[in-house]
Amino acid sequence: MLWGEEDARGERWRIDSYDFTISEDIGEIQLIKIEKHKYWYKDDWYCRHITLKTPTGDYLEFPCYRWITNDKEVILREGSAKLVTHDVTQIHKQHRRKELEDRQKQYRWKEWHPGFPSSMDAHCHSDLPHDIQFDSEKGVDFILNYTKAMENLFVNSFMHMFQSSWSDFADFERIFVRISNTISEYVMQHWQEDFMFGYQFLNGCNPVLIKKCKKLPEKFPVTHELVECSLERNITLEKEMEQGNIFIVDFYLLDGISSNKTDPCTIQYIAAPICLLYKNLENKIVPIAIQLNQVPGPENPIFLPSDAKYDWLLAKIWVRSSDFHIHQTVSHLLRTHLLTEVFAIAMYRQLPAVHPIFKLIIPHVRFTIAINTKAREQLICECGLFDKANATGGGGHVQLVLRAMKEFTYESLCFPEMIKLREMDNKDEIPYYFFRDDGMKIWEAILSFVGDVMDIYYESDQAVCDDSELQAFVKDVFIYGLRDNEASGFPKTIKTKEKLVEYITLIIFTATGQHAAVNFGQYDWCSWIPNSPPTMRQPPPKEKGVVTIEYIIESLPDRGRSCWHLGAVWALSQFQDNELFLGMYPDEHFVEKPVKQAMAKFRKTLEDITSFILDRNKNKKLPYYYMSPDRIPNSVAV
Template sequence: MPSYTVTVSTGSQWFAGTDDYIYITLVGSEGCSERTLLDKALYDDFERGAVDSYDVRVGENLGEILLVKIEKKKYWMQDDWYCSYITVKTPSGDYLEFPCFRWLVDDKEVVLRDGRAHLPQDDKTSLVKQHRQKELDSRRKTYRWKEWQPGFPMSIDADRHKDLPRDVQFDSEKGVDFVLNYSKAIENLFVNQFMHMFQSSWSDFGDFEKIFVRIKNTISEYVMQHWKEDFMFGYQFLNGCNPVVIEKCLKLPDKFPVTHEMVSVSLERELTLEQEIEAGNIYIVDYEVLDGIRSNCTDPCTLQYLAPTICLLYKNTQNKILPIAIQLGQTPGKDQPIFLPTDDKYDWLLAKIWVRSSDFQYHQTITHLLRTHLISEVFGVAMYRQLPAVHPVYKLLIPHVRFTMAINTKAREQLICECGIFDKVIKARGVDNKEELPTYFYRDDGYRVWEATKSFVSDVVHIYYTSDETVQEDGEIQAFIKDVCSFGMQDFDHCEFPKFLKSREKLIEYLTVIVFTASAQHAAVNFGQYDWCSWIPNAPSTMRRPPPNQKGLADVNLIIESLPDRGRSSWHLGAVWALSQYQEGELYLGMYPDEHFIEKPVKAAMETFRKQLAEISSSIKKRNNGKKLPYYNMSPDQIPNSVAV
């Protein structure tokens, strides 16, 4: 009687093992095995991290093994099980790999294809076609779109973390509980002593140092020492945690009527302001998106203010970026003065603080939340809805959507509840010339990571898509593209996502955007938050006084009264510390321990990718050596694969 050896690997994460009954059925081209209970009798089966082997006897040859059906049935109470993979050794000695990497919950079954990736047009038999369609039908019922807030991208239909499909929940919910992490942060940073004075102001700038106790961080300490300097203010637009808003100024907007006479003392090349603009030495940041947002009342007595600031920046002869003019609103006039470095030092300092406050709000809501977290979730939901596990693009993307729906649902539940294309974006802002901005490390490191990622994606795409026509004929990938735009992005008029892709090159670019956004871009705007935002005056999360409408009003007292009070400063510090921490067991760019791909050409492409990333990390380390302000947020060895924090 022919016998197949089945080897089952249980995951190593918490609670992966099970005491439930596990049954297997082998489905071949010539027949099926009987439903077989996997039980070694004298031993505990399916323990966490275990690899167990069993004999499955059949009455006749099954032919080519096409599918493996795994069923879990309750023993005495429901006990979820995480299956990593199954291998089957045939009577002829051949080994077949069946990746799983998913949870079996309740009395459910999973039907697996072998590990080779297949485009839909590659499947010829009705059996595998039906399996493919059945998997997608089930997924679309499980992964449903939901509008979180009007005007935002769609999210997964889950109000709480525990409502998510088990496969996209955190392995351990405790580790990413925002409330718990904030509490830990405040305790670790020794700021509890200020919480009882929640609404009281600090006395002076030196008081903010009191919550710097236990901070051992080179960049944050440097920021604390130099935050008032124009150089430090300008440098952050290049290499701070929001390095995506600075643009080359090609023409001064009418709403920002800066004249040469206003700024001539700041210009170093004996050129007029207009000539400096023509020479490419003038840059601008404009927070117009904040215009019209009303003041928020956090309690019956305290108003919080925003300002849609505009700031003009100058690249001096030492290639430093310095502020030369600031307007605190979008409508010029007598009550909207243009602040200058030649003004009283407190007027100028308060104006810069208002820009930093605008930048903090823009960074958190748009750069960080919208353009990494929410966009990555759209890609993830669409992937689960439209791409079966056997699709090569599913295998490519699955590591880069890991825990994204979980972290976003956690954020909607606890943090933000009521109680893209890299090179094109850089060029569009006019900051792509290395000679013009030689210290723009975010751009330079980002280009290298982008190119390495694009090269890897290109290798994978060319393995499975032999021509542009194969892209056009792939109904699943086209459905994925359409789902992202038409449903995930709600087909907004300003949505630039395509609805159809006609070539391999466009597919490569599209997939590179997804991988880069979820990994490098998120790392660049997330993990530097503690560095740049822990010194509260440099990145105030709230302003308690309205922006000044005339010069000569500012002094130390007004600035202190405008900045966050003691309690909010403490919570702010705890938040940026918690958000900047890497997760336990973090998987970094290029690390793919779950082997969804089994083909040798893809594994070779992965190895090449890892070597390229290692070279980039090494060169960044050498460049940073000895620098007072090292930039490492785009170093691949510090870029997690996905948006998971």
Template sequence: MPSYTVTVATGSQWFAGTDDYIYLSLVGSAGCSEKHLLDKAFYNDFERGAVDSYDVTVDEELGEILLVKIEKRKYWLHDDWYLKYITLKTPYGDYIEFPCYRWITGEGEIVLRDGRAKLARDDQIHILKQHRRKELETRQKQYRWMEWNPGFPLSIDAKFHKDLPRDIQFDSEKGVDFVLNYSKAMENLFINCFMHMFQSSWNDFADFEKIFVKISNTISERVMNHWQEDLMFGYQFLNGCNPVLIQRCRKLPEKLPVTTEMVECSLERQLTLQEEVELNQVPGDKNPIFLPSDAKYDWLLAKIWVRSSDFHIHQTITHLLRTHLVSEVFGIAMYRQLPTVHPIFKLLVPHVRFTIAINTKAREQLICEYGLFDKANATGGGGHVQMVQRAMQELTYASLCFPEAIRARGMDSTEDIPYYFYRDDGLLVWEAIKKFTAEVIGIYYESDQVVEEDQELQDFLKDVYVYGMRDQKTSGFPKSIKTREKLSEYLTVVIFTASAQHAAVNFGQYDWCSWIPNAPPTMRAPPPMAKGVVTIEQIVQTLPDRGRSCWHLGAVWALSQFQENELFLGMYPEEHFIEKPVKEAMARFRKNLDTIVSVIAERNKKKKLPYYYLSPDRIPNSVAI
């Protein structure tokens, strides 16, 4: 009788092991085996991190093994199990890998295909076509679209993290509990927990150092020491945590009546203002234009107002909408329309890891009504919702294509605009990702026609457009793709947005926003309507009170932390792909990324303010915080 050697690998995360009964069946081209209980006498099977081997003898020839069925039945209490993979050594010396990387919950079962990526057209056997179809039918029931707020991209239909499919939940929900994290942050930052109970003002700028001095780092300390300087103010629009707004101004807006004389002290190259231009305000006595030549505190408060406005745009649009929510759209569409065996699913799944979960948790605790966002930010209480709704009207596919977005803002010239490290490093990472996606596409799509005829791929694109982008033609998101080149660009958008773009706008929050006067989350007095009246006391009274300052500081610290066991760009420990050509492409991808790390590290050696947010060794694979 034929005998197979079955190897079963259990995940190493918390609670991955199980004491339940595990049964295995083999489905071959010539027949199906009986269920076999995988059990070693006097041995505790399926422990966390374990790799267990079993001999399975069948009664008759099964032919080519097509599927492996795993069933879990209750031993005592329901005990979820995380299965990494199964390998099979056949009686004929063949070695077959069955990747899984999924949870089996309750008295559940999973049917696995071997790890070779296949397009739908490659499946000619009925049982494989049926498996493919059933998987998508099940997923489309689990991953449903929902409108969280009118005008938002649609999100997952789940009110709470615990309602999500088990496969996309965090391993430990405590790790992403915003309330616990903020409290922990304030403990770690040595913030007096008594202090944030009072909505009282600070006395002067030095007061802010009392909650800052013990936790300063290289960049944040430099911000504290130089935040009042115009050079530091301007530099942040190039390389701070919101480097996406600055654009080359070729014509002064009609509503901005600025003359050369007004800004003469800032025109260092002895050119006229018009010459520098080639560089929503209604003019009036009560809307003065504040200038560097004005009184010290007039100009300082004007800059503080700009920094506060920039903070809100950064949090709600640059960060929340354009990385978190967009990446969730890609993730939901992927799970709904691409089966596990599809090469694009295998390529993208590491880049949506925990994204739906973190967004669900944010809607549950952070950006919901009366959530933590309301405690610290002026745009809480619904303002952030309105900002996202308005920004959705301007969200385009082109604006997510990094090189195109840089060109559209006129910021692509390294000679005219030096020291724009966000641009320089971003282009390197974009090109590395695009080269990698093009290689993978070339392995599975031998022509443009194959791309066009891949219905599962086209359904994925349509789901993103119709549900994620709300069927808006102005978004420019493709409803279909007909060439390998365009598919490579699209997949690069997905991966770059989830990894590099999120890293660039998220992990610098503590660096640039922990010094409260440099990024006030709320302003408690309106802007001055006249010049020459601002005092230091007025500025301090305008800045956030003690309570909101502490909440803000805890927030930017918590949001700037990497996850435990973070997976960075190019790291793929879950081997969804088993084919040698793809593994070789991954190795080349990592080598290209390592080169970029070296280039950035060498440049940073000479910088007082190093820029490292787009160094690949600091770019997580997905939006997970």
């Protein structure tokens, strides 16, 4: 089946199927070659697959899923997945070598910024190989999408007052109430309440920072006397920690990060708070102490729920702003987008299309290189859209990625280990951590599916060790993609089936469940500006008892930056047109029946998880659905 990109009349996506009959005996089919005549106008065609019926009545499938252009031919193998050790004919060995040689010329590593994960060598989206470009670049143009989002949200009318402050909290509602959204409206109504503040560390759009606190750091000198009125069990703070009731979130990565200076008319500020949280008798996680910077002292007081109303509210707002910065730059950009691109580039460079791991991974890297290239072109580049509203714009976001790169590890990307590292795995102690519960179900489903597929092709650990293409893929990720970062703990080789299954599961989970969890809740949780300010225009208070409502309003983003922020979180929370969700594999890269059976089993597991989550969410004022399989796209594409 061939899909035409554009004909002479400008008609796009004309779909045709062609039948050919060959009467003479041509012997055993080794390869199929496709080429097209060159025309005077752009006339690229997309070939899905070729089906060959043999004289005996058997059918052979030749998957393609590539663009046929004027300047090159495409040579296809029959669709059965083969490891390099399974090929015996010279023609097949030569074909897979030639395919990788050609790909390595097309897919080249590039250092976008020193210290970042390596990325695709492309200045703009149109420089990318045709096979990995978006069908329509217009659909992922950040500037167009932000403009469209602001039109949809009716916020353009505020842009002429770009640097003016809002009048009060109610004033924010003017740009907010146009769109009906259950969670965002609930946030607007309850954002000042301590339970809502704490809940977001569990099930908001950045549920990856909170950890159990067994011992207070010296830089955070909270005493029992300070927080005694917040403790409900009539035991000491030390005992509460021993019993697993105290949690901490530390934004130390933000300490000393340069604030945005791209607009000389507006001074912007960044803090690096530490927040102590408590599980009360209702099993709700609530804040009990906040220090707004890392070094304790008279000008860095510890704010408490018992303080004056606006002192405590502003302290929480500062934490929410800091959480927004870490979420956007570390949890979202680095740990899903940039890492998935590393896996994608290494896959194209080291795994031929006939390799089972290529067939398994390719649906989960669809459009990732393209969206990241577009982001480097328009979003996170110098003077990009990121600078318009965010305090970490103008270079602070780059500093933040560099710091996070020194700390991120392979272990922390394995979902069960990430939860254990933060000691958040005990369901009895922390019963309402839906991100953890649903994430574990998704991880286990992917792990089982990957295991079923790998069992088909790798009969032993030795088969894993002998797969030179797999080992080259893993090495390329480590050496070039991650810049030979020993501290990351990423493997340089894989020697067992168990480790291989975990490694591929990590790749797929990062691109699917993890990205969905930190991306698609952005409008829900960040659209109410006071709950997630992208910038602060007044410095953190250095003493108690001086904060007024006017000071808070002057601290929050001005009208123009609020509008840019709202447009951004709206645009980033939307699914792509014709989105493919987890378990959907319309492109049949695999032709073997056992793999298709494994896919069917995987889909059934995902359907059960979806039903469970749907049932759990019934009648909930704050439903958690970001890890529901029917809302998890197959790849990082937005």
